[in-house]
Amino acid sequence: MSRLKLGVLLSGRGSNLRVLIAAANDPAYPAKIVSVISDRPEAPGLAYARTARLPAVAIPHRDRVFFAAEVAGLLREHRVELVCLAGFMRILDAAFVESWRDRMVNIHPSLLPAFPGLHPQRQALAAGVRFTGCTVHFVRPEVDAGPIIAQAIVATRPDDDEASLSARILRIEHRLYPLTVRLIAEGRVRVVAHKVEIDGWQAPKISALNPREPRRMPSARVVGVGL
Numbered sequence: 423m424s425r426l427k428l429g430v431l432l433s434g435r436g437s438n439l440r441v442l443i444a445a446a447n448d449p450a451y452p453a454k455i456v457s458v459i460s461d462r463p464e465a466p467g468l469a470y471a472r473t474a475r476l477p478a479v480a481i482p483h484r485d486r487v488f489f490a491a492e493v494a495g496l497l498r499e500h501r502v503e504l505v506c507l508a509g510f511m512r513i514l515d516a517a518f519v520e521s522w523r524d525r526m527v528n529i530h531p532s533l534l535p536a537f538p539g540l541h542p543q544r545q546a547l548a549a550g551v552r553f554t555g556c557t558v559h560f561v562r563p564e565v566d567a568g569p570i571i572a573q574a575i576v577a578t579r580p581d582d583d584e585a586s587l588s589a590r591i592l593r594i595e596h597r598l599y600p601l602t603v604r605l606i607a608e609g610r611v612r613v614v615a616h617k618v619e620i621d622g623w624q625a626p627k628i629s630a631l632n633p634r635e636p637r638r639m640p641s642a643r644v645v646g647v648g649l
């Protein structure tokens with residue numbers, strides 16, 4: 423089996439990189455990471471990539487076009503086939519993004535198209551939404567836009583703050599990103615007229631209310647004697 427070659431771009435913590443590395447450590451996973459690039463030399467994700475013995479390079483962001491040219495060169499060198507943005511905090515050069523059309527994905531901690539940009543969890547709480555979540559989408563030059571591949575939902579709680587909500591969303595990001603990359607690597611994902619089609623797509627049979635309905639008390643008749 424030839425595994426899809428991934429390049430990961432990040433700016434910080436790198437927890438999504440970690441779960442992609444963990445997934446790819448299984449030889450049956452259809453993708454492997456061949457290059458990790460950060461715009462910040464001090465990013466913990468970059469250090470983690472090095473401990474995992476992956477080619478990991480910092481390219482300080484001086485200028486958008488220069489940065490894109492350097493990244494493009496590295497991705498070519500490693501024969502990257504899919505670019506995964508994982509907490510990459512810069513706006514990429516539009517021509518570079520176009521050159522990776524439908525071959526570059528991003529994970530964003532909201533149900534896009536709601537709450538693009540910075541602090542989406544804070545935006546969700548400020549708006550008072552009852553559900554939010556995360557989205558993996560193909561990247562377009564506009565920030566946090568592009569055909570949606572997969573989403574996961576998280577219910578907000580009355581006592582949530584940005585940290586608690588972010589932590590719950592992050593846990594589900596860690597399931598969604600490896601799943602989505604697997605579907606792409608299996609060749610099951612394609613863009614048709616700005617929307618994504620997935621071969622063998624199974625939607626979950628769920629719907630939920632938030633606030634939820636109170637648990638029904640057993641009625642006297644049901645618990646009564648002599649039924």
Ligand code: GRF
Pocket residue numbers: 432434435436437438439467508509510529530531556592595
């Ligand atoms: C994640 O919430 C991701 O959705 C967003 O940035 C955060 C990165 O976290 N784009 P990490 O660096 O992967 O831990």
